[in-house]
Amino acid sequence: MLKLSKMTDYAAVVMARIAREPDSAHAAIDLAESVQLPHPTVSKTLKALVRAGLLESRRGALGGYRLARPASQITASDIISAIEGPVAVTECSHADGDCELVNTCGVADNWQRVSYAISELLGSVTLAHLASSAPLRMPVQLPIQAISLYGDDEPPPMATAADSTGKR
Amino acid sequence: MLKLSKMTDYAAVVMARIAREPDSAHAAIDLAESVQLPHPTVSKTLKALVRAGLLESRRGALGGYRLARPASQITASDIISAIEGPVAVTECSHADGDCELVNTCGVADNWQRVSYAISELLGSVTLAHLASSAPLRMPVQLPIQAISLYGDDEPPPMATAADSTGKR
DNA sequence: TGATACAGGACTAAAATGGTCCCCAATTAA
DNA sequence: TTAATTGGGGACCATTTTAGTCCTGTATCA
Numbered sequence: 001m002l003k004l005s006k007m008t009d010y011a012a013v014v015m016a017r018i019a020r021e022p023d024s025a026h027a028a029i030d031l032a033e034s035v036q037l038p039h040p041t042v043s044k045t046l047k048a049l050v051r052a053g054l055l056e057s058r059r060g061a062l063g064g065y066r067l068a069r070p071a072s073q074i075t076a077s078d079i080i081s082a083i084e085g086p087v088a089v090t091e092c093s094h095a096d097g098d099c100e101l102v103n104t105c106g107v108a109d110n111w112q113r114v115s116y117a118i119s120e121l122l123g124s125v126t127l128a129h130l131a132s133s134a135p136l137r138m139p140v141q142l143p144i145q146a147i148s149l150y151g152d153d154e155p156p157p158m159a160t161a162a163d164s165t166g167k168r
Numbered sequence: 169m170l171k172l173s174k175m176t177d178y179a180a181v182v183m184a185r186i187a188r189e190p191d192s193a194h195a196a197i198d199l200a201e202s203v204q205l206p207h208p209t210v211s212k213t214l215k216a217l218v219r220a221g222l223l224e225s226r227r228g229a230l231g232g233y234r235l236a237r238p239a240s241q242i243t244a245s246d247i248i249s250a251i252e253g254p255v256a257v258t259e260c261s262h263a264d265g266d267c268e269l270v271n272t273c274g275v276a277d278n279w280q281r282v283s284y285a286i287s288e289l290l291g292s293v294t295l296a297h298l299a300s301s302a303p304l305r306m307p308v309q310l311p312i313q314a315i316s317l318y319g320d321d322e323p324p325p326m327a328t329a330a331d332s333t334g335k336r
Numbered sequence: 337t338g339a340t341a342c343a344g345g346a347c348t349a350a351a352a353t354g355g356t357c358c359c360c361a362a363t364t365a366a
Numbered sequence: 367t368t369a370a371t372t373g374g375g376g377a378c379c380a381t382t383t384t385a386g387t388c389c390t391g392t393a394t395c396a
Contacts, residue, residue, distance in 0.1 A: 002255045002256070004170065004258055006384080009259065012275050012279070013273050013274065013275055035273070038387085040386065040387055041386055041387085043341095044385090047342080058393090060340060061394065061396070062341090063341050063394065087169065089171060091171070105203070106188075110293075114289070114290070114293055118286055130279070132278070133274070173352090175353080195372065195373090208357075209354075209355055211373080214373085215375080218374085225372090226363080227372050228363025228365095229364045230364065231372045231373065
């Protein structure tokens, strides 16, 4: 399924809820109410988002949560990372690859690139996009083209980006 | 993490192994040996790949597994779907969305589009790419641009020829 | 001072995952 | 025909992950 966990899903929903009313603090219980999820669960999610630096919290009466930065500067990738850790498709996709099968595996490099592409894609979707009711129309093509999946060491040949669509 | 399961990982590795020698049948036990994984586990994975139509099997002496179609016509998405079911980021990303929170959720539409974009990306990476030791150099930009995330009802402005290389 | 609201973490139940094993069916070669 | 080989289909179990609850503490404000 390549599915996000429910908690991440909740996180996105709650973040979007806050993003739609960014100027007031939102108490966990109110958020839970408005997204129709149990309070403790929402609360747990919110704490994780604070720890990740996506939300700011304030205790006490009149306290609550608000965005730590504008919704346009929070990405889907941020939200996912906050709950599930860094976006990586395979065990060896992230930095400290301690997979002892690298030699017999034979696909590690390319999976890493795919992982990177997905990560970039998710990084190009902002909370502002998610929260908006309009269909996404963001420039996803940019980061993806930018990747174009050459080795990190081997810089992309400058011409390709501009020339015709046909590529091998 | 948005991580693939280990089984999917194994599937990719084994498929790549077969793809590098597409003209002979590969017995499960030999594959297990060559990728350094336990035989029963590899075997289980292979069965799933056969069920998904990505591999063909033959029993008996001289039997084994081989690709059901050329490696260039098998995508990462195919492999993932074979093991984990359809690629979908959220519960409601796939067709029969039976999520009763759609109303309060507010992000369903856009998640679906993101999911679709990822799915297209994975669909543009073929087994031939994965198995090759060369860095990916595939035309990822095409499908992603093609998405550009308009509503499904609202057709993309121009259906670009997404078939310069083999695609299914 | 008391009510409100977040922080942190322990804890549990349920589900998914990874992995093994067994017996059966098909195919080939002797 | 028989024996050896090889996949097919499940049942099964152990472990981990996930989701969710609850409790106690601490900061803030009226």
